[in-house]
Amino acid sequence: EPEVTQTPSHQVTQMGQEVILRCVPISNHLYFYWYRQILGQKVEFLVSFYNNEISEKSEIFDDQFSVERPDGSNFTLKIRSTKLEDSAMYFCASSEKGLLVEKLFFGSGTQLSVL
């Protein structure tokens, strides 16, 4: 079964450092998403990406965040200057068709710890 893969599974960084979280969506999918989940809290939408541009973003997704699809397979989330409160599990997801939950596949996540 095709799957969304995320690397690394764990990332530890110092406050103020830049981090890049990587995702390889399912190959024929066109819509890409980043979600985050702070420990013990709900899954929160960050950003959606389609046709090489951001289609929607939440208020969490401020100027410190950016996304990129540098080639035909990777989809990255960059946090420019990490803060303690950025510590969370970050999930990448992709779908063949947008906004259809049944078609939304999640990666296994990257646990980001900011010290």
Place this chain on the structure above:
Amino acid sequence: RKEVEQDPGPFNVPEGATVAFNCTYSNSASQSFFWYRQDCRKEPKLLMSVYSSGNEDGRFTAQLNRASQYISLLIRDSKLSDSATYLCVGYSSASKIIFGSGTRLSIRP
């Protein structure tokens, strides 16, 4: 009212018991909802979809009550492996996918 709100949990029930929990929603125009299962520190995985007619899959039954704006998940003959957090997911009025905060279920032997 929150767009998607769940029973707080945790639910702690013996193996073999039947357990049910609800999720209320505020977007009265929303037509479809979903239950996800999330194991500790893992990604959410789609358990089942809930449309107007409800849905049943083995021991799991999901129903939608439009009048009271809630959906429910019923688990019969619960197994130890059912222990997880169950997330209610719907669409907001702006058509965004919204996750509930989850209900923790723990099945004891």
